[in-house]
Structures are given as structure tokens and as C-alpha cells.
Amino acid sequence: GAGVSQSPSNKVTEKGKDVELRCDPISGHTALYWYRQSLGQGLEFLIYFQGNSAPDKSGLPSDRFSAERTGGSVSTLTIQRTQQEDSAVYLCAFTQGEANYGYTFGSGTRLTVV
Amino acid sequence: AQSVAQPEDQVNVAEGNPLTVKCTYSVSGNPYLFWYVQYPNRGLQFLLKYITGDNLVKGSYGFEAEFNKSQTSFHLKKPSALVSDSALYFCAVRPGSARQLTFGSGTQLTVLP
Numbered sequence: 001g002a003g004v005s006q007s008p009s010n011k012v013t014e015k016g017k018d019v020e021l022r023c024d025p026i027s028g029h030t031a032l033y034w035y036r037q038s039l040g041q042g043l044e045f046l047i048y049f050q051g052n053s054a055p056d057k058s059g060l061p062s063d064r065f066s067a068e069r070t071g072g073s074v075s076t077l078t079i080q081r082t083q084q085e086d087s088a089v090y091l092c093a094f095t096q097g098e099a100n101y102g103y104t105f106g107s108g109t110r111l112t113v114v
Numbered sequence: 115a116q117s118v119a120q121p122e123d124q125v126n127v128a129e130g131n132p133l134t135v136k137c138t139y140s141v142s143g144n145p146y147l148f149w150y151v152q153y154p155n156r157g158l159q160f161l162l163k164y165i166t167g168d169n170l171v172k173g174s175y176g177f178e179a180e181f182n183k184s185q186t187s188f189h190l191k192k193p194s195a196l197v198s199d200s201a202l203y204f205c206a207v208r209p210g211s212a213r214q215l216t217f218g219s220g221t222q223l224t225v226l227p
Binding site for chain 1: 118148150156157158159160163204206213214215216217218219220
């Protein structure tokens with residue numbers, strides 16, 4: 001999507017390996033979100049960052065998942081010791097303005113754990 | 115906690131016919147409601163939103179949706195479907211007090227020529 005870049009677009013990794021997924025939104029965004037889209041399922045909220053507040057990590061499925069946002073901009077989602085059930089499309093989104101009415105999504109990273 | 119239900123996994127409609135994609139929600143307080151569309155191998159694109167005001171909201175590509183508070187529904191509609199409308203459609207909700215959206219499981223719309 002316009003305004004947010006995700007890399008890599010595709011990632012195949014072996015079970016047990018760590019992976020890092022990157023999200024690079026436009027500058028000046030208000031909040032940044034990570035979602036996961038599994039095959040045949042809806043979008044599952046993972047984590048969001050807003051300003052200097054502590055991130056809301058309530059959606060992270062296990063302690064193998066972590067994320068950070070550096071300099072209030074680029075965000076990295078890290079999955080340690082990947083499992084096959086981690087296979088999904090990981091989507092990053094951002095909002096602008098205080099109202100946070102709608103998201104702009106990136107094209108996602110398709111993660112396949114073999 | 116909020117939730118969204120899209121009762122139909124698949125909707126098929128003939129080109130030129132009206133289409134409806136159903137969505138019901140559960141949320142405490144006033145809801146903010148959204149529709150997104152996902153084309154194959156692409157990210158989600160915003161279609162329309164209801165925040166306040168008129169219950170009928172119009173969005174991109176000729177789509178519209180009607181907020182019905184008594185039925186807690188926000189069905190997506192289009193008077194005349196196009197083959198190019200074929201895609202995966204997601205309804206989403208959040209209460210005014212929350213930041214993150216809760217999405218439905220999606221409805222695959224297929225418009226037949």
C-alpha cells in the first residue's frame with residue numbers, strides 16, 4: 001500500500017529459526033500496528049505502537065513474538081524459534097492524525113515455515 | 115470485548131446485479147465501523163467507514179454501507195456488481211475508546227460474468 005513498505009515480501013524459513021520482518025511507514029504517522037492473516041482466517045491483531053507510550057502487546061500469541069519501533073518510525077517484528085503454525089501473512093498498518101479512524105496497510109510479508 | 119461476524123464465507127452474484135456482503139458486530143459504546151477489500155496478492159485497501167452522522171455511508175468504487183444500530187449491522191452494498199469487484203472483503207470495528215481494529219473473518223465475493 002502507498003505509504004508503507006514491508007520487507008521481505010516473502011520469507012521461507014526452517015522450523016526453529018528466528019526471523020525478522022520489517023515495516024517502514026511514512027514519517028509523521030500517529031500509530032503503527034501489526035496484524036497476522038492466516039490462511040482462511042481473518043486478521044489477528046498482534047501489537048501496536050503509539051507515540052512514546054508503551055506498546056500494546058496484548059495480541060502477541062506467545063513470548064516468541066516481539067516487536068520494536070525505532071526512532072518512532074521503522075518497526076521490526078521478530079519471531080524466535082519459528083513453528084509451522086507461524087506461517088501466515090504479516091501485515092503492518094499505520095494511522096495518521098489523532099482520530100486514528102482508518103488504517104493504511106502494507107502489502108505484507110508472507111512467512112512460510114517449513 | 116468487541117467482535118465482528120461475517121456470516122457468509124462466499125458470496126456469488128451475477129455481473130450487473132446488486133450485491134450485499136453482511137456484517138454484524140458487538141461492541142460496547144459507540145462503534146467505529148469499516149470495510150476493507152483485499153485483491154489477490156495485495157494488501158488491504160480502505161473502502162469506507164462509519165464514525166457518526168448519516169447511517170448510509172458511501173465509499174470507493176461505488177460501494178456503500180448502512181449502519182443499523184438496532185440490528186448491530188453494517189452491511190456492504192453495491193447497486194450493480196462488476197467482475198472486477200471480485201475480492202475478499204473484511205468488516206472491522208472498534209469502540210471509540212480503543213485503538214486497534216477487530217476484523218471479521220472475511221467474505222469472498224465472486225462476480226460472475
